[in-house]
Amino acid sequence: MKKMFINGAWTEARSGKTREIINPFNQEVIATTAEGDAEDTKLAISSAREAFDHGEWRHTPAAERGGKVLQIANLIERDKEELAELESLDTGKTMEESRADMDDIAGVFRYFAGLADKDGGEVIESPIPNSQSKVVREPIGVCGQITPWNYPLLQAAWKIAPALATGNTIVMKPSEITPLTTIKVTELMEEAGLPNGVVNLVLGEGATVGNELAVSHDVDLISFTGGIDTGKKIMQAASGNVKKIALELGGKNPNIVFADADFDTAVDQALNAAFIHAGQVCSAGARLLVENSIHDRFVEALAERAKRIKLGNGFDEETQSGPLISGEHRAKVEQYVEIGKEEGATVLVGGSRPEDPELQNGFFYLPTILTDCRSEMRIVQEEVFGPVLTVERFENEKEAVRLANDTIYGLAGAVWTTDVDKAERVVSELRMGTVWINDFHPYFAQAPWGGYKQSGIGRELGKPGLEEYTETKHVYRNLKPEPLNWFK
Numbered sequence: 001m002k003k004m005f006i007n008g009a010w011t012e013a014r015s016g017k018t019r020e021i022i023n024p025f026n027q028e029v030i031a032t033t034a035e036g037d038a039e040d041t042k043l044a045i046s047s048a049r050e051a052f053d054h055g056e057w058r059h060t061p062a063a064e065r066g067g068k069v070l071q072i073a074n075l076i077e078r079d080k081e082e083l084a085e086l087e088s089l090d091t092g093k094t095m096e097e098s099r100a101d102m103d104d105i106a107g108v109f110r111y112f113a114g115l116a117d118k119d120g121g122e123v124i125e126s127p128i129p130n131s132q133s134k135v136v137r138e139p140i141g142v143c144g145q146i147t148p149w150n151y152p153l154l155q156a157a158w159k160i161a162p163a164l165a166t167g168n169t170i171v172m173k174p175s176e177i178t179p180l181t182t183i184k185v186t187e188l189m190e191e192a193g194l195p196n197g198v199v200n201l202v203l204g205e206g207a208t209v210g211n212e213l214a215v216s217h218d219v220d221l222i223s224f225t226g227g228i229d230t231g232k233k234i235m236q237a238a239s240g241n242v243k244k245i246a247l248e249l250g251g252k253n254p255n256i257v258f259a260d261a262d263f264d265t266a267v268d269q270a271l272n273a274a275f276i277h278a279g280q281v282c283s284a285g286a287r288l289l290v291e292n293s294i295h296d297r298f299v300e301a302l303a304e305r306a307k308r309i310k311l312g313n314g315f316d317e318e319t320q321s322g323p324l325i326s327g328e329h330r331a332k333v334e335q336y337v338e339i340g341k342e343e344g345a346t347v348l349v350g351g352s353r354p355e356d357p358e359l360q361n362g363f364f365y366l367p368t369i370l371t372d373c374r375s376e377m378r379i380v381q382e383e384v385f386g387p388v389l390t391v392e393r394f395e396n397e398k399e400a401v402r403l404a405n406d407t408i409y410g411l412a413g414a415v416w417t418t419d420v421d422k423a424e425r426v427v428s429e430l431r432m433g434t435v436w437i438n439d440f441h442p443y444f445a446q447a448p449w450g451g452y453k454q455s456g457i458g459r460e461l462g463k464p465g466l467e468e469y470t471e472t473k474h475v476y477r478n479l480k481p482e483p484l485n486w487f488k
């Protein structure tokens with residue numbers, strides 16, 4: 001049984017409860033984990049609190065902390081293949097995707113290791129004579145970190161690496177559906193020799209473990225990646241002690257294709273945008289906006305390619321896309337396609353489960369393209385988080401921008417055109433945290449990631465992703481203290 005990690009020890013749940021972890025490709029049980037609850041979480045929080053308040057970690061020289069983060073990167077690289085296999089087993093994604101994730105993850109630890117000792121504070125020009133002023137950044141304290149199931153270890157890495165580099169202590173709660181790689185990396189962090197209590201891992205549900213992290217007055221920051229409804233609950237729960245919050249939520253991301261775009265490249269990348277990891281990507285290009293004059297030709301070419309996407313076992317080299325994460329999630333996707341049809345969308349491709357007998361035990365759904373979509377439809381507005389692409393038409397630049405921004409979300413989007421000026425004009429109007437020009441999906445450790453509008457609060461990655469884990473302190477020193485005699 002896979003256990004939790006609290007105060008440097010691998011522990012079972014106090015209740016003795018366990019959970020079976022299921023492979024979404026065939027529904028086989030791949031592991032059994034401890035199933036923690038609020039009581040286990042309280043213990044983990046106490047351990048992190050003690051390690052922060054009375055331990056050596058936050059006083060460890062930044063370069064030394066960076067060295068530990070670098071060591072974790074090296075261990076991840078050493079065990080990359082094992083980690084990738086665990087991620088594919090747990091999520092169903094292809095090994096190619098999992099290996100790419102592991103490279104990114106090691107890179108994230110490496111990047112934040114390098115930043116750990118680069119901020120020596122800033123001297124401020126004080127307007128007051130005979131004084132010195134400086135600004136320093138300090139760790140926030142105990143960080144509760146909650147991650148989703150679609151990129152389990154990647155999203156954990158974006159939180160763990162900067163939190164450690166800046167001297168915080170952590171209670172991590174991975175998705176209860178896909179905890180395996182986070183457990184394995186906790187083992188690697190133990191191997192790297194982090195002091196007891198600096199990293200704690202609690203396994204279990206959001207309503208118990210996650211909620212305890214959000215409400216606890218001993219947690220100073222909650223960093224959450226997941227759905228918008230959960231994000232709102234966490235915001236409310238976190239208000240009790242006004243803890244810092246960082247939210248990475250969903251998206252309904254527009255992919256805008258102008259008639260002057262490189263046609264074949266835009267078609268090819270529209271497929272990636274919508275269907276990689278079966279569309280279970282926060283930044284998936286799930287809303288395709290195509291200029292009217294090329295709409296029919298574009299959609300026809302896209303449909304031809306979408307029909308040929310090979311679904312299967314993530315461990316099979318021929319497989320291009322794996323299953324959805326669970327039966328429950330597939331039912332949600334199916335329901336959305338029905339809603340779309342009732343709203344007047346036309347199913348051009350897909351719209352059902354595959355018939356292939358070899359896929360019947362997995363949670364598969366065919367890549368689906370819905371045309372005749374309009375902005376006001378729920379299928380266009382709400383995050384489906386599956387292999388479902390809606391297509392809308394536009395006449396001109398102004399309409400493209402209006403449609404693209406017409407959503408509560410603001411995570412990411414792309415514009416395809418060979419006209420550089422047009423690209424710049426459109427980008428400056430898009431209300432999103434990431435905008436790609438003639439590309440879709442790149443993200444890397446050096447560039448901040450996060451959402452405008454209801455896609456979230458704060459940023460991960462880049463320098464802002466490090467600063468999220470710090471408090472800013474102004475230190476003012478009077479060099480010539482003397483009585484003021486204000487009160488005579």
Ligand SMILES: NC(=O)c1ccc[n+]([C@@H]2O[C@H](COP(=O)([O-])OP(=O)(O)OC[C@H]3O[C@@H](n4cnc5c(N)ncnc54)[C@H](O)[C@@H]3O)[C@@H](O)[C@H]2O)c1
Nearest residue numbers: 147148149174175206207210211226227230248249250282
């Ligand atoms: N913006 C980003 O970078 C990003 C990245 C990945 C995923 N996401 C989003 O994540 C969502 C999919 O993930 P999901 O289905 O796992 O999301 P989810 O909100 O259901 O769960 C995310 C995590 O929150 C926990 N949780 C659930 N209820 C909770 C509660 N009341 N209090 C505290 N924690 C709770 C879950 O156990 C899980 O660990 C999508 O909306 C996707 O867009 C966003």
Ligand SMILES: C[N+](C)(C)CC=O
Nearest residue numbers: 150151280281282283
């Ligand atoms: C942020 N990203 C793209 C890695 C995963 C979103 O689901």
